[in-house]
Amino acid sequence: MADILLIEDGVLEDCTDKSATSVEIPDGVEEIGVYAFSGCTSLSSVVIPSSVEEIGEGAFSDCTSLESVEIPSSVTEIGVHAFSGCTSLSSVVIPDGVKKIGDYAFKDCNIGELSHPLLTIENGCAIKDGVVLYFTRQSDSIKFPDGVTEIGEWAFSDCTSLTSVEIPPSVTKIGDSAFSGCTSLTSVVIPSSVTEIGYAFSDCKSLSSVTLGDDFEEVPSEWFDSLDYENVNYEIVCTEGSSTYKAVKRNPKLRMHLNSMEIAKEKKIAEMNEASITAVLSSLLEGMADSGFFILSNTKGATVVIVKIGKNIGVFELGEDSSKWLVTFRKVIEAFSDSIKSGADIFAVITEQGLPLAEIPEDARLPLPSDSDGSLNFFATGELRAMNYEDVKNIALFGITEIGEYAFYEWPSLMSVVIPPSVTKIGEKAFRGCTSLSSVVIPPSVEEIGKEAFKNCNISELSHPLLTIKNGVAIKDNQVLYFTSQSSSITIPDGVTEIGRCAFYECKSLTSVVIPSSVTKIGISAFKGCNIDNFSHPLLTIENGCAIKENAVLYCTSQSGSIKIPDGVTEIDECAFSNHTLLTSVEIPPSVTKIGGYAFSCCESLSYVKIPNSVTQIGDFAFTNCSKLLSLEIPDSVIEIGEDAFYGCQSLASVVIPSSVEKIGETAFAGCESLSSVEFGGTVAQWKAVEKGEDWNRGVPAKRVKCSDGKARL
DSSP states (O other), rough: OOEEEEEEEEEEEEOOOOOOOOOOOTTTTOOOOTSSSSTTTTTOOEEEEETTTTEOTTTTTTTTTTTEEOOTTTTTOTTTTTTTTTTTEEEEEOOTTTEETTTTTTTSSSOOOOOOOOOOEEEEEEEEEEEEEEEEOOOBBOOOOOOOOHHHHHHTTTTTOOOOEOOTTTTEOOOOOTTOOTTOOOEEEEOOOOOOESTTTTTTTOEEEEEEETTTTTOGGGGGTTOOTTOOOOEEEESSTTEEEEEOOTTSOOOTTTTTOOOGGGGGGEEEETTTEEEEEHHHHOOOSSSSEEEEEEEEEEEEEEEEETTTEEEEOOSSOOOOHHHHTHHHHHHTTTSSSOSSSSSEEEEEEEEEGGGSSSTTTOOOOOOSSSSSEEEEEEEEEOOOOOTTTTTEEEEEEEEETTTTTOTTTTOOOEEEOOOOEOOTTTTOOOOTEEEEEEOOOOOEEOTTTTTTOOOOOEEEEEEEETTTTTTTTTTTEEEEEOSSSEEEEEOOOOOOOTTTTTTTTOOEEETTTOOOEEEETTTTTTTOOOOTTTEEEEOOOOOOTTTEEEEOOOOSSEEEEEEOOOEEOOTTTTTOTOOOEEEEEEEEEEEEEETTOOTOOEEEEOTTTTTOOOOTTTTTTTTTTOEEOTTTTTEOOOTTTTTOOOTOEOOOOOOOOOEEOOTTTTOOOOOEEEEEOHHHHHHHSEOOTTTTTTTTTTTEEEEEEEEEEO
């Protein structure tokens, strides 16, 4: 028997005979390794000795003939997916000594009941703290236990035998992909207690009926976005006399949702008040002559009408009394009666070609003719929440009263905007990132301009009582708020007393700055993410692309791939180099004693760093997600490695930990999927004495650490 088991340093690495029917693991094995017996479909019995302390990730996954297993009291940890897919496994006893049970450890088994302080299985539902984690049996229906408040992500995913689900009224949340891939599921009942649903029913190809509780007032559009409208007859039923909605082989861009005014929201052209005006407009109008209409109507009878003539668009909200307008389109609406069931809240229609423009109400204003240079005259009423019209360079707005947050956000082609005197408010970041926008006219009627409304545009000068732009910087009350230019150099005007927090953040084109003597305060991260290598001011020094104050590197101001931190620096502050995606190497001087939390987090190109002997502390998340970091030698001055310090360093292949380390934080090396070599500078006894946080080595392939006097379990 032993000849089919590959055992090394106390770890059972693999069962080489996948057709084995029974196995007795020899005494002395301390760990059943990752996926050691996975796919042994004929294995019906296994004897685990009392020397085993850990059952690894996926160790017995997909052993479809395994009916029962006795886990010895020596085991303290059962890994992720350890027995998942053991479809015949109906009996398992977990000893009280087990301190950790990994996610989905018994998913898709055939276990009806189990009780343990860490995990309860009832009616085939694995439950912890009121959350259904996953299904542990093969069944076509589910009876949820009392007290369940949440159905977790992926809980019933790929349960292909499941045909119907009735969710109890105690449930308030259904997680993402909770029922994804349940290809036999035909019906689901959702109570009105549910307030949140992720993409729970994706790829449920047979789902044709969803019944909602009688207290639903609104169903968010994304709840059923994942359903296939093209191939499935899909029906939503509201109980207690509410209307029935049905989409029959409807184009997926024309989705219908309860009490929602959203159509193809992900491709919207503009958003006015409660209505989204979408790219469906342009697609429906494609091939038409010079004119066309698009209507959205809600339950109250109010109508939004969009008129298109050439490149011009007008948006009109006609109010409650829209019956006369709708009569005009009666024949058109009747033509869509097959796909719009009587009583539906929402419908979208397009008039037949050539309908006379004279039918538009007298008080509606038509768009002016558009020039051929990419100009657009846009007429609307109310708040303009969002707009995205490709190829338009110049816009003149008419009739609107407010420009909403992010309305023109990151519209690179936009060069000029004329704002009408009807506007009283410009929302936060309304024009941020419009890198070509050099001309804007703001009328005196504007009483409020939101934060960063014109940040990272290309505006050099602007004067308004609420905001002044001079030399490409936005100023209010003698404070620089943000950069409004694409210039490589900037001279801050005389009289400015403060440079605000993050004022020039991520202005990557900025290479030099002149600050007047009037400035008495420079805010946090004012120049982070710029491209300034050297600069000197009494309040802030920039050297080698490092912003320094009181011997601490506050943040990086360079786009260089290699950074040499200046001598004399004693601390690298929190987030100092975080998200510097171009950084490939960093040289830390021997004066540094502390590397702060998140200091180099998400530096995805960082492949080399040498930590000097002076460093005593590596902060939480210090190097998390540095996905190209290859090797690491921690100096013997370090006492503590923080939580998530090297989390997600996917290329990290080897690490040397000194005997000085007394504590390794939670998930410090989790997700280091290439880490195959771990060395410790002290003895086995010293290694065992090191305080190790939960999941500190989750997902690490190395199972042993090389100590000065032998090997120990990682």
